[in-house]
Amino acid sequence: MTLSLRQLEAFVAVCDEGSFSKAAQRIHISQSGLSILVRELESSLGTRLFDRSTRHVLLTRAGEEFRAPCMRLLADLSRAVGNVKALEARQRGHVVVAAPPLLAARLLVGMAQVFRTEYPDITVGLLDIPAESILQRLQAGTVDIGFGAFASDQPDFAVEPLMRGPLMALLPKTHPLASRRTIPWAQMASAGLVMQAPGNPFRADLDRAFARLGLEPVVNVEVTQLSTVISLVEAGFGAAIMPPYAALLPANRKTVIRPISAPHLPSEIVMVTDALRAPSAASQAFREIAHSVVRKMRKAASDGGRTRRAAAISGDPAD
Missing domain, CATH: 1.10.10.10 (Winged helix-like DNA-binding domain superfamily/Winged helix DNA-binding domain)
Structure with a gap:
């Protein structure tokens, strides 16, 4: 038949x-x-x-x-x-991903390495650009996926939570607060801060957090890039508040990283795409790899020694 x-x-x-x-x-x-x-x-x-x-x-x-x-x-x-x-x-194509320089260096490069292994015939463009430029490039169509600490209320963008954890304090080892296991917001406000300049999305989040808590932070220095913030902390210019991926920073003999508590204000690293454009097969594949890499990071953090540095990214999955 x-x-x-x-x-x-x-x-x-x-x-x-x-x-x-x-x-x-x-x-x-x-x-x-x-x-x-x-x-x-x-x-x-x-x-x-x-x-x-x-x-x-x-x-x-x-x-x-x-x-x-x-x-x-x-x-x-x-x-x-x-x-x-x-x-x-997914056997061929091109995808462009962007993140602020520190996040690109500490997280995006690893994702791109895994992606290249899984999809060797899809080319990847990596952009390490300021956070405020990423949304503009997404709308212009020159970037497919953006990564950063962007707010979820972005009407023109699709926002996918990727990594959730506490904000972190980066301190010189000689700082009076460096011996504490966690640091309350009130003490961070008076610690003498090195911060990114107003207009940066992460700085805007910090300003809103201080305002909600009724605190007026003492700002020692303002700069543009987060990498410069880190260098200034290492040089002893003050303390800094870092996004959760600060846990990915390499160990440094000049600084320590501590969670900020009381109250606990978690922060999210998200993936952002243009809500008005359907993702390409290459773009969708990279998004899947990104989630996979972060899941493995959380598992490694829970299976390993659970150092404080790893604990910052081993919290509840951002579903």
């Missing part, structure tokens, strides 16, 4: 439409051509599938029995074709 895909499509179309003429229009064939397909199918099965009259087309008992498995077969085949096409689409 030989059944063709076209015969099965014709049968399901008649079942759905209840009419040979409408079914023929649906699958773009003449009515006589559709009738031939149905007769050939019935001949192969050795039974009638429809009772036909001038006004009605009704399924026979055999037709009722055949309908459900036939529809499942076509649905499974459609999914299989879609999966193969998606897989083929």
